[in-house]
Amino acid sequence: MRVRFSGPACLQSVHVTYVVITILAVLANGSAATLNFVGAKSVKVVADKVQVSRRWMIPFGILLASGALGLLIGLAVPVLGTAAAIGLVLYFIGALSAHLRVRDPGIGGAVSFLVLAVAALIAGLGYHNQW
Helix, strand or coil, rough: CCCCCCCCCHHHHHHHHHHHHHHHHHHHHHHHHHHHHHHCCHHHHHHHHHCCHHHHHHHHHHHHHHHHHHEEEEEEECHHHHHHHHHHHHHHHHHHHHHCCCCCCCCCCHEEEEEEEHHHHHHHHHHCCCC
């Protein structure tokens, strides 16, 4: 049996889901970017653990901030939101691989951010009917 959802109630629900996931991703990545910019101890500890130079923290912060800003602008310009979500998915695949490379058991943060980026991508594509 195939269930079809249509009409204003379903569209409203999809819109709310898309906006909520996008805003959560914007806040999470914006916060992570800020931690990188201010040189937070937690960021330095992770960088040392995955053997990434601390000099990369500002460029990583720029990527995270760009992703967050792109998702936010994507609420009005869908193609930018899609590009930002794809960029964040790729970023967090790289982050996860850095943790796995050094056999770091503390991969929860990278996995959480990756799941959130994938959710933002899927919600955006679903809402804008691009799949």
